[in-house]
Amino acid sequence: MTKGAAIGSASGSAPREAGLPHPADVWNALPAPMLLLAPDGSVALANSAAETFLNISQAQLSDKGWELLFPEDSPVRALVQDAVESRTDIAAYDLMIEFVGGRRVRADILVGRLPDREGWLAISFQPRAVTSIVDRQVGQQGAARSAVGVAAMLAHEIKNPLSGIRGAAQLLADSTDDEGRELTSLIVSEVDRIRALIDRMEGFTDTRPRIFSRENIHSILGHVKKISETGFAKGVQFRERYDPSLPPISCDRDALVQAFLNLVKNASEASKNNGVITLTTAFRHGLRVRSSGSGARVSLPLEVCVIDEGPGAPPGIVDHLFDPFVSAREGGTGLGLALVAKIIGDHGGVVEYDRQDGRTIMRVLLPLAAEE
Numbered sequence: 001m002t003k004g005a006a007i008g009s010a011s012g013s014a015p016r017e018a019g020l021p022h023p024a025d026v027w028n029a030l031p032a033p034m035l036l037l038a039p040d041g042s043v044a045l046a047n048s049a050a051e052t053f054l055n056i057s058q059a060q061l062s063d064k065g066w067e068l069l070f071p072e073d074s075p076v077r078a079l080v081q082d083a084v085e086s087r088t089d090i091a092a093y094d095l096m097i098e099f100v101g102g103r104r105v106r107a108d109i110l111v112g113r114l115p116d117r118e119g120w121l122a123i124s125f126q127p128r129a130v131t132s133i134v135d136r137q138v139g140q141q142g143a144a145r146s147a148v149g150v151a152a153m154l155a156h157e158i159k160n161p162l163s164g165i166r167g168a169a170q171l172l173a174d175s176t177d178d179e180g181r182e183l184t185s186l187i188v189s190e191v192d193r194i195r196a197l198i199d200r201m202e203g204f205t206d207t208r209p210r211i212f213s214r215e216n217i218h219s220i221l222g223h224v225k226k227i228s229e230t231g232f233a234k235g236v237q238f239r240e241r242y243d244p245s246l247p248p249i250s251c252d253r254d255a256l257v258q259a260f261l262n263l264v265k266n267a268s269e270a271s272k273n274n275g276v277i278t279l280t281t282a283f284r285h286g287l288r289v290r291s292s293g294s295g296a297r298v299s300l301p302l303e304v305c306v307i308d309e310g311p312g313a314p315p316g317i318v319d320h321l322f323d324p325f326v327s328a329r330e331g332g333t334g335l336g337l338a339l340v341a342k343i344i345g346d347h348g349g350v351v352e353y354d355r356q357d358g359r360t361i362m363r364v365l366l367p368l369a370a371e372e
Contacts, residue, residue, distance in 0.1 A: 005184055032124050035066060037080070039119030053105075053125055076109060076123075083111040085120060097125075166191040205301040210252040210346055214369045217249055217304060218242055221279055224260045232265055235273040241280040249302060249345055250369035259343040262336040263306040263362045270310025270360060284365070300349055300365035311352065312360045321353050 027034075027045060033053035037044035045067050046058040054061070054069060070076050075095050083090045089112040098104050107127045114120040169187040175186065225238055268279045282303045313321055320326045323340040337351075344351045348365040 003265075014168060030102060032126055034125075035068075035123040036114075037121040037123065039063070041067075042078075044120075050125070053127070054099075055103075057166050071098060071100060072097065079109055079111050080123065106245055152243055162195055164233050167285070187249045188339075195335070210255060212250045212252055215251050215253050215256075217245070217246060217281060217366075219301065220256050221260065221281070221304070222262065223277065224257055227257075228260060228264045228268065233277070235275075235353070236271055237274070237276045239276060239278040241278065243281050243283055246281055246283060246302060249347075249366055250371045251299065251366070255343045255346070259340045259364075260304070260306070262340050263364075266336060267306050267308035267310070267360070267362070270312075271308045272310075277306070280305040281306065300367055302366045302368055304364045304366070306362045306364075308360050309358065310360055312355050315347040318353060 028048045030047050031049060033050035034047050035043055038044045043058070043061040046054075046061050049055055051061075053168055054066075056069065067077060074097065075092065076097060079090050079092055089110070091108070091110045093108045094106060095109060096104060096106050097109075107125050110126075112122050112123040112124070114122060114261055116124055134354075165332050166188055169184040169191070171179045173184040173188075221242075225240075228236075229238065264279075270276070271277060277313060280303075282305075284301050284303045317326055328336075341351055344364055344366070349364060352363045352365075354363055355363040
């Protein structure tokens with residue numbers, strides 16, 4: 001009998017009622033990576049999320065031990081040792097965890113004792129890349145609302161006079177010399193540039209309900225890739241790593257195409273010529289966020305990543321990338337990512353910036369379509 005089976009069948013435990021899930025099923029359904037340590041420090045149980053997070057199977061953990069995954073000065077080792085010596089529960093937040101081999105992950109760690117089980121410990125890891133998605137969702141929604149107000153005001157106050165300025169410049173061009181025509185041409189081109197900027201901002205002011213349909217995310221990404229390859233991303237190599245089994249999503253197809261075009265365009269500009277952009281899709285169990293409307297917790301299992309090998313955003317603006325008028329690119333308007341955040345938010349999802357192993361990852365998480 002394994003240690004996991006032994007603890008589950010210990011004397012005094014209540015019999016499982018008919019129809020209830022097996023404890024092992026519940027354990028493996030937990031979204032946070034968790035380890036159960038026996039009094040001798042060995043791994044009695046590791047859930048599926050822990051096997052993925054630690055990149056090792058439960059059988060190997062039980063055989064080799066969890067300590068070998070971390071350097072001797074690892075905060076994980078220190079926290080477990082402190083919990084054992086102090087006989088108290090310990091939590092530490094926003095720690096940089098380094099694994100043997102060099103992989104680094106920022107995470108929260110909680111070490112807790114099992115009631116009525118002397119010496120038994122549960123270790124829970126919560127990667128910060130996930131918690132920051134939940135934390136930033138509110139900020140993204142606030143940024144989108146601010147952008148709506150700013151865009152509506154500017155579109156009303158600026159766009160109409162621009163037509164008069166452009167028309168006057170064209171009339172002047174007909175009654176002036178070559179030098180004057182050069183100046184009026186400059187006025188016309190600058191007016192057109194400003195109008196284009198206002199047109200982009202008007203994307204924030206459209207508060208009409210979106211018309212959703214059931215769509216295959218890979219069809220949307222394929223369309224985005226085709227447009228990109230024939231335009232702004234001609235010199236970029238695309239790599240695709242898709243999960244072909246993903247179910248459909250409910251979305252405004254044109255809006256999502258626009259959002260992913262913006263992300264791919266940013267990645268293309270960061271990659272320069274002959275760069276590489278990787279598009280990935282995956283199904284992620286367990287991540288849920290609270291809806292700003294109903295307050296209910298919504299599952300966001302469908303993950304789409306746009307990955308480039310560029311330098312990433314400057315550290316000083318990382319926390320504000322999705323705010324309007326914040327740009328890491330010289331001459332940028334700072335509206336592209338704010339519009340992405342609004343579109344994804346309109347779909348009940350979230351978008352997150354991440355940086356790993358010298359690559360920039362724009363991660364979009366979306367809900368699935370309701371079953372018909």
